[in-house]
Every structure is written in structure tokens, then in C-alpha cells.
Amino acid sequence: MVLLVLCACGPARLCAQFEQFSSENLRLRAVGVDIGVLSGTNVRGTATGALRFDLGTVTPRVRVLLGASYFRANVSNAALVRFEQRLHSVVIDPSGDDTIRLGKIAWSDVTADLDLQYMLPQGHAVTAYTGLGLSVHARNGSGSAIRGTFVEDALDGITAGLNATVGAEFGTARWRVALDGRGVLASGISSVGISVGLRYRWVKAGVGER
Secondary structure (H helix, E strand, O other): OHHHHHHHHOOHHHHHHHHHOOOOOOOOOEEEEEEEEEEEOOEEEEEEEEEEEEEEEEEOOEEEEEEEEEEEEEEOHHHHHHHHHHHHHHOOOOOOOOOOOOOOOEEEEEEEEEEEEEEEEOOOOEEEEEEEEEEEEEEEEEOOOOOOOHHHHHHOEEEEEEEEEEEEEEOOOOEEEEEEEEEEEEOOOOEEEEEEEEEEEOOOOOOOOO
8 A cells, every 4th residue: 555655646666666576685674762742633732752673675765664652642622621611512601610621631542653754865975865655553541520521432543554755864884863754644643743853874874875
């Protein structure tokens, strides 16, 4: 599926890359740690952390990355207000002076993702990249107002998402610095974020890499 999306959205030369598809170069090449910030629908901005595993290339310029990330964010004020208004609309309040206060509700997300990234070397020490991928999100809602209710159950669950990334790696030695922008489209929480990371690469770069 991801291959079809890349071919449909990318230039002709990207599609031509997959004519050279091979799994022979798939092996763990690098590992990295990212930290960053993100903003999403229905949640406030928060910090996020991730592990990234570079599994090598399937064409001269397309590499495979596995990732695992985590964030925990408070539900946004706008989402809480909408919820409070819905609750208030079904409460019987003849005097009109009842107040609903939900307090803080948090939403955590543990993500596993698979990305295909098209590499664009910009010189000896810089490699830009862009890509698409799929992700699986395990979410958990928490808060004193929803504890043990169907609302908590509704916030908990597992869902799939579509990722888009753009970024660059800097360095020529085993240690590299990465600057990464990522957008995720998923049910409940869609997000955009930016992160900085450190990569350790112990396998020699292949064709098209720097």
C-alpha cells in the first residue's frame, strides 16, 4: 500500500526506484533517539520521545525505518468545553446554577511505525529525506472525572495511522544529528511535530547515502 502511495504522489524517478527493489540490503544499520514536541487535534501541545531503527535500503535511495514513540498530553480546553456543554445539555437543572467541572483528562499514545524514506543527498555531510509510512497507536485515557466510565473506555484502544515525514541528517561519521518533521493522520488524534535526534550508524552507507 505504501509503495503505491509513494508512486502515485512522487515524481517518475521515485517510481523508477522500485524497479530496482531488493531486500538484500535489509539489515540493522543505525539506531537513534529523538526528542521533540507535537501538537494535535483534541490535545494540548506536549513533549514526545522516540526510538528509530534504520533497517537499510530496498532501492538505492529508499530506506526502511522502524520506530517506537510515546507521548502523554492533556485533552485541550476546547475539547473539554465541548464535552462539558454536551453533559450540561442533558442534566436536569431547574434552577440553572449547576456547574460541571471535569478537571484534567489526559491521553497517552504508544506508537509503532514503519516508514519508507526517499533520500536526497545534499552534499558530503547532509542527506535530506521525505517519506510515508503506516503506524499503530495504543492509547489510554485517564482522569478522575472519567475513571471507570465508558468515556475512559472510549479513549482507550488501538488504531492505525498514516505518517508523512520530512527531514535531514547531518554528519559523515558514525554519529549523526537528525532534524525531523512528522505528521500523523489517525482517528481521535492527528498530530504534527518536530524533533531532533542522535543517530549511531555502524554499517557502511550504501549507494545514494552519505
